[in-house]
Amino acid sequence: MPFLDLHVPSFTFPDVPAENLFGRLIEIAATAEASGFTALSVMDHFHQIAGQGQPDEPMLECTTTLAALAARTSRLRLMPLVSGVTYRNPALLAKQVTNIDLISGGRAILGLGAAWYEEEHRAYGWEFPPVGRRLDRLEEALQICRAMLDRKQAWFEGRYYRVQGALNVPRPIQPRVPIMVGGSGERRTLRLVARYADLCNLFGDHETARRRLEVLHRHCEAEGRDPATIVKTLNAGMVVVDETEAGVRRRLAEIAAAPPPALRGLGPEDLRSRLVAGTPDQVAQRLRPLVEAGADGLTMSVRGVWELRPVELAARAAMGAFG
Secondary structure, three states: OOEEEEEEOOOOOOOOOHHHHHHHHHHHHHHHHHHOOOEEEEOOOOOOOOOOOOOOOOOOOHHHHHHHHHOOOOOOEEEEOOEEOOOOOHHHHHHHHHHHHHHHOOOEOEEEEOOOOHHHHHHHOOOOOOHHHHHHHHHHHHHHHHHHHHOOEEEEEOOOOEEEEEEOOOOOOOOOOOEEEEOOOOOOHHHHHHHHOOEEEEOOOHHHHHHHHHHHHHHHHHHOOOHHHOEEEEEEEEEEEOOOHHHHHHHHHHHHHOOOHHHOOOOHHHHHHHOOEEOHHHHHHHHHHHHHHOOOEEEEEEOOHHHOHHHHHHHHHHHHHOO
């Protein structure tokens, strides 16, 4: 069965007051479970990003949200897509993911990346080192998290982090909590995927995805790793799906009338070419080249997710893409 992740990057749910946001998120998760999604992910951000909305839109904190969802779902794998390495001490993050695994009955995935949102770091007072140093930190953090998730007690001495007999008790339920390394950098990030990851999530069209997967295969060969042991998911951002062509046009017009900053100035037809849009059959056709490029799964953020019906239609489209 393919890995189908419903990614929820926005908590701006029209006509839903703040005190009901989590209740609607529970309904979204329940719909995802019933529709065939195998995972649900949320961003690890504290301000909304330009691709999704305005900076001051609602943003639920990632780890506490996943822990709460763990208690209210039964089948979905739960993960951040992805945690920024600069936001939390990696030993603390491993402990938090262990708790999510315990609460969920063994459904946690740790997603970890190098972080990128400089404005957010400045606002919260976090250091934002150059990308090379962030990737150095990411590699150390991956080693610490793997050690703590795999063993009762962990030791690590690095340039940026150290743990000295850090205990992680009680243990996760899963014998091996999967780690997803986020990012598509071909020289360093995909090498970290080959070295440490159980899953990865790549961005780009099918030609870009095919090239990056070929690069990943070369890194795996250098690491002595079978690439088949890594679940390779490709990103399909802001899927616009409706049962009818008229419904698709209406949804595109709504986006064009009130677009997130990254989509300003685009009309409905421009949006249609930029986004994955259409009826379920049309969306399946748009997604199929990603599958043919080598995807083991898809990560889909769905416009209108708060209405629930688009979740069902997106799941149908994703399963259609995999045949």
